[in-house]
Amino acid sequence: MWLDCACGARHWGRFGAAGVLLADDNGRVLLQHRGHSDHAGSWAIPGGALDPGEMPVDAALRELREETGIAPSAVSVVGTRATCEHVAWTYWTVLAQPVRAVTPRPNSESRKLRWTHFDDVGALALHPDFRLAWHETLFRWARWKVL
Template sequence: MAHRDGDGWIQCNCGGKHWGLHGAAGLLLVRDKTILMQHRAPWVHNGDTWGIPGGARDSHESPVEAAIREGHEEIGIFEKDLTPGEIFTDDHGVWAYHTVIAKAHPELVAHEANDESKEVAWVAFDQVENKNLHPSFANTWPQLLTKLKSL
């Protein structure tokens, strides 16, 4: 396993703290006008909310590599079962979150792969905002949805 050097908090210019010393990345898996969402365990930061698998980037990782690694760790997916596409970046200057939009192949199957996930589910684009969303994901969802509708 490669060295993990990204875990830690960054104090941001926005006044908040963000997880990931080198930024963070998440995986937005898309299939048939649905996205794969993760219900976060109650004990994690912003627990008991819905979002996408993701986490801290390590210094040697690209956003795509980090997003796929996090997806594998949290929801048990494999790189061979998806095609990465556009990357949406929420850039805070000293810190950034990269959402990797990826097409899920028909054979992609996700499950709760570690204790950070309470459940996973395919959610229709128009039903996403009905979930109790992770605050950061809720902030970027309108922009992500615009991108998804243009794919």
Template sequence: MSVPTLPAAPRDSGDAWVFGQDGSKFWGRFGAAGLLVCDEARGVLLQHRAAWSHHGGTWGLPGGARHDGESATHAALREANEEAGVPAAALRVIGESVFDKGFWSYTTVIAEVIEHFDAVISDPESIALEWVHPADVELRPLHPGFAAAWPALRLRLPGAAAG
């Protein structure tokens, strides 16, 4: 898969909670997406979530709510740029993993670094950004959704980065 060009984001923000019949809640009226960025030399990019955010204080992926009509890949790239300064042009998208509840979905877009960049905290949703060796990811307090998905996601990392 190649990196798509990023057109202007759709106007309609999906920033809202979606509630399941069992009372569970998920962020993103049109679903959500996150970006699993892998650099063979540095590991995977993790975001330490601000205390005020849902599951605050945990580590996860840059990501967030999709806009109406926005593809998961575009949403993941947009959110990672907004939250961590990740430039889409420095990545090659290599796959997706979808968690689908029927009424809501979360797509993890997997990308490898093809041009070095430094991640920077660029909005208040992050308190830290760190490159973490895949073998050390589970040593951190992870966002519950990411913790559940990580074992399968790790197997999809390219080459030596899977650790």
């Protein structure tokens, strides 16, 4: 399911990829310590490849359920943003908030899941693409939309 991009990089998901930046009212986001996937051992948000014809929000919420056990009905989507765009590939970040108490449970793709305060995210060993997106746009966007 890799796409060889004109930029010289390989991207996961022939049709693009999407993930959920789940942020709560306490200024925390849910992060995934990646398991056996690319950049294993780094921190990022739950997400993965879009299926053919799948919309980014649907893919992101599907991946959230698969990787954390959190049902789409337990969150409210606040916004969607393309955070990594190439000619033939895009990564979409879906910002969402829990609408009720959630208890994340990692699946086989995650070493662990944890709530991390916005201000502490940048100090972690982040997935390189997530690190770039976090520092360039996601930190300000999420704080503005959620807090």
